[in-house]
Amino acid sequence: xxxxSEFQISLLEKMKLIRFVEEGIAQRYHNGLMxxxxxxxxxxxxxxxxxxxxxxxKDLALSSHRAHxxxxxxxxxxxxxxxEIHGKAAGCCGGKGGSMHLIDQSVGFMGSTAIVGNSIPxxxxxxxxxKLKRSKNISVIFFGDGxxxxxxxxxxxxxAIIKKLPVLFVCENNLYSVYSPLSVRQPANRVIYKMVEALxxxxxxxxxxxxxxxxxxxxxxxxxxxxxxxxxxIELTTYRWREHCGPxxxxxxxxxxxxxxxxxxxxxxxxxxxxxxHKCGILSEIDIExxxxxxxxxxxxxxxxxxxxPFPDESIAYKGLYA
Amino acid sequence: xxxxxxxxxxINEGLSQSMSYDDNVITYGLGIDDPKRIFGTTTGLxxxxxxxxxxxxxxxxxxxxxxxxxxALNGIRSVMVHQRIDFFLLAMDQLVNNASKWNFMFNGNGSxxxxxxxxxxxxxxQGPTHSQNFHSWFAHIPGLKVVMPSTAEDAKGLLIESxxxxxxxxxxxxxxxxxxxxxxxxxxxxIPLSKANVIREGADVTIIGMSIMTIEAIHACEYLKKFGLSxxxxxxxxxxxxxxxxIYSSVSKTGRIISLDNGHGNVSVASEVIARVTSQLWNKMxxxxxxxxxxxxxxxxxxxxxxxxxxxxxxxxxxxxEMFGKSINIxxxxxxxxxxxxxxxxxxxxxF
Numbered sequence: 001x002x003x004x005s006e007f008q009i010s011l012l013e014k015m016k017l018i019r020f021v022e023e024g025i026a027q028r029y030h031n032g033l034m035x036x037x038x039x040x041x042x043x044x045x046x047x048x049x050x051x052x053x054x055x056x057x058k059d060l061a062l063s064s065h066r067a068h069x070x071x072x073x074x075x076x077x078x079x080x081x082x083x084e085i086h087g088k089a090a091g092c093c094g095g096k097g098g099s100m101h102l103i104d105q106s107v108g109f110m111g112s113t114a115i116v117g118n119s120i121p122x123x124x125x126x127x128x129x130x131k132l133k134r135s136k137n138i139s140v141i142f143f144g145d146g147x148x149x150x151x152x153x154x155x156x157x158x159x160a161i162i163k164k165l166p167v168l169f170v171c172e173n174n175l176y177s178v179y180s181p182l183s184v185r186q187p188a189n190r191v192i193y194k195m196v197e198a199l200x201x202x203x204x205x206x207x208x209x210x211x212x213x214x215x216x217x218x219x220x221x222x223x224x225x226x227x228x229x230x231x232x233x234i235e236l237t238t239y240r241w242r243e244h245c246g247p248x249x250x251x252x253x254x255x256x257x258x259x260x261x262x263x264x265x266x267x268x269x270x271x272x273x274x275x276x277x278h279k280c281g282i283l284s285e286i287d288i289e290x291x292x293x294x295x296x297x298x299x300x301x302x303x304x305x306x307x308x309x310p311f312p313d314e315s316i317a318y319k320g321l322y323a
Numbered sequence: 324x325x326x327x328x329x330x331x332x333x334i335n336e337g338l339s340q341s342m343s344y345d346d347n348v349i350t351y352g353l354g355i356d357d358p359k360r361i362f363g364t365t366t367g368l369x370x371x372x373x374x375x376x377x378x379x380x381x382x383x384x385x386x387x388x389x390x391x392x393x394x395a396l397n398g399i400r401s402v403m404v405h406q407r408i409d410f411f412l413l414a415m416d417q418l419v420n421n422a423s424k425w426n427f428m429f430n431g432n433g434s435x436x437x438x439x440x441x442x443x444x445x446x447x448x449q450g451p452t453h454s455q456n457f458h459s460w461f462a463h464i465p466g467l468k469v470v471m472p473s474t475a476e477d478a479k480g481l482l483i484e485s486x487x488x489x490x491x492x493x494x495x496x497x498x499x500x501x502x503x504x505x506x507x508x509x510x511x512x513x514i515p516l517s518k519a520n521v522i523r524e525g526a527d528v529t530i531i532g533m534s535i536m537t538i539e540a541i542h543a544c545e546y547l548k549k550f551g552l553s554x555x556x557x558x559x560x561x562x563x564x565x566x567x568x569x570i571y572s573s574v575s576k577t578g579r580i581i582s583l584d585n586g587h588g589n590v591s592v593a594s595e596v597i598a599r600v601t602s603q604l605w606n607k608m609x610x611x612x613x614x615x616x617x618x619x620x621x622x623x624x625x626x627x628x629x630x631x632x633x634x635x636x637x638x639x640x641x642x643x644x645e646m647f648g649k650s651i652n653i654x655x656x657x658x659x660x661x662x663x664x665x666x667x668x669x670x671x672x673x674x675f
Contacts, residue, residue, distance in 0.1 A: 062393075092430075093428060093430045093432070094430035095430075096427060096429070096430050097429060101428050101429060103429045103432050103433070105432055110433070111425075111429060113420070113421060114420075115416060115420045118389065118416055118417060118421060119389075120389070121385070121387070121390050121393065121417065122390075122392050122393030122421065124386070124389070124390050124393060125389060125390035125393020125394040125396070125397075126393040126394065126396060128390055128394045129393070129394040129398065132347075132349070132375065132376075132394075132399060133397070133398075139393075151385065152385050152386045152389060152416070152417075155381065155385060155386030156383075156386045156389065156390070158381055158383065159380070159381055159387065159390060320426060320430060320431050321426070321465055321466050322426060322468075322489075323426045323435075323436075323489035
């Protein structure tokens with residue numbers, strides 16, 4: 001097995017880890033042990049994994065309310081994430097943050113925030129700090145199409161351009177902001193990455209359900225950031241399978257059609273990539289089965305860990321206001 | 324060594340010394356390197372530290388606050404400045420949802436050492452949207468620190484302390500104080516946050532003030548001496564977290580309190596001070612507390628409409644007189660000021 005094949009297998013493994021963790025959350029959510037708003041990325045795994053594969057642990061990343069995939073793709077600790085969602089002391093925020101506030105600084109995942117668009121300026125600030133410190137690393141900001149309607153997005157893009165900051169903007173366009181389609185939020189002929197290009201930032205687009213295409217685009221974008229000493233914007237088209245917030249499907253409530261969902265499901269980033277690797281002879285059916293089993297065992301163990309972990313002492317609710 | 328410099332020069336010196344001391348300190352704001360240099364507070368900084376550490380910024384108050392927060396997460400201490408606090412309102416999302424909560428929300432994994440200098444306008448027709456005071460808003464948000472210096476010496480020492488504090492600090496400078504002079508040590512020094520200063524000792528009544536209110540209180544205190552009344556003036560210095568111990572200790576002694584505020588009176592810092600003092604020291608109170616604050620109306624622009632809008636020394640004198648059942652003539656106090664009511668002194672020719 002060569003390096004390329006190993007890399008390709010690692011991409012599939014990472015996507016599966018995210019999928020299995022989130023399916024695990026969905027299956028267990030109604031047990032009432034995960035008592036916080038939870039936004040699942042199921043269907044969007046390739047975007048996170050493709051970009052993260054082009055990064056090092058020293059590149060700094062931030063994300064939004066839908067952050068599980070980005071945190072895990074960047075290498076964030078599974079136990080700490082699930083413990084956090086269960087409100088446990090061993091969680092990455094000691095139970096203070098929940099699903100929407102994930103952090104693992106050891107792998108450069110600097111945090112995720114729950115207000116649409118408000119981690120974007122922070123990512124630009126991280127870029128500013130890297131430039132001031134003469135670092136070779138970059139800052140990466142994961143956000144959705146809805147964020148590009150926020151004033152802070154334009155302010156942040158503008159500043160990143162004028163200061164030539166090493167920032168990769170990653171917009172996952174999943175077509176909806178909660179239940180509002182793009183058609184009621186942005187002009188019909190707008191192409192987000194083209195608009196950003198018009199603002200003065202180099203931009204490109206890729207199929208966000210294709211992990212290799214996403215990886216290649218991100219890798220190229222990072223090379224451009226270093227070469228041009230300027231930020232770069234990528235748009236990744238993708239689709240959220242489950243409800244905006246929570247574990248269930250919501251195609252029945254009328255904001256999108258079952259047909260649309262089924263069409264996107266055919267483009268399942270994991271199934272498609274698994275088939276590709278199988279057809280190329282990189283993975284046999286037995287290999288796939290083994291991979292599924294080993295990830296399942298790991299994920300189940302993490303849920304067990306999170307469920308059995310102790311709650312924090314109530315006193316910490318009144319500690320740690322100031323550094 | 325001490326020598327007399329202005330409040331604005333003290334700010335400038337504090338910034339300059341902080342930037343020399345630590346390369347991670349940067350400063351930016353709209354107009355920071357323009358010909359007027361933020362009322363002289365940023366004079367010479369760009370020349371000394373270069374445009375990478377001292378830079379003008381786009382008119383993007385919210386994102387630039389976020390940029391400061393993001394840079395802080397990787398060790399950069401930003402000092403952002405806005406020529407009016409009113410302009411900073413666009414940044415409430417970043418301030419309240421990110422800066423104030425980061426350390427708590429992520430359980431100590433990353434704090435936000437930023438300082439935001441906000442200038443409070445007054446007089447010369449600054450009007451409804453260039454003369455507001457929002458310290459009580461900020462004090463309402465756990466996780467922020469709110470500093471309001473009243474003297475040149477404090478301005479420098481508190482600014483340096485704010486810059487090297489590991490938390491988000493809002494540093495509120497009253498525009499009228501910028502040209503006020505005072506003795507300021509030349510060396511770099513820090514004054515601790517959350518420690519009030521008993522700036523005048525007295526026995527009969529405690530006057531609690533902040534920023535320019537403290538200056539008015541000192542004038543009132545000096546005037547009241549002539550009438551045999553001894554005032555203790557407590558300068559809060561930090562509005563949040565506030566130094567309750569010093570407040571309680573002073574009011575325990577005097578049994579009387581006049582609580583000043585240069586914001587609107589409704590739900591103000593002065594209200595909170597009275598509420599807590601009354602609750603804590605009920606049995607020691609000799610008179611009903613008095614609150615003196617701006618009216619609960621926006622400030623008008625015309626000088627004809629602002630004559631009695633702000634709390635001045637004479638209002639404090641009258642309140643103390645009322646507390647002691649005395650009649651005191653305030654005309655000499657007003658006459659002594661010798662400048663129109665809408666300027667701090669004849670040096671101020673507007674427009675900003």
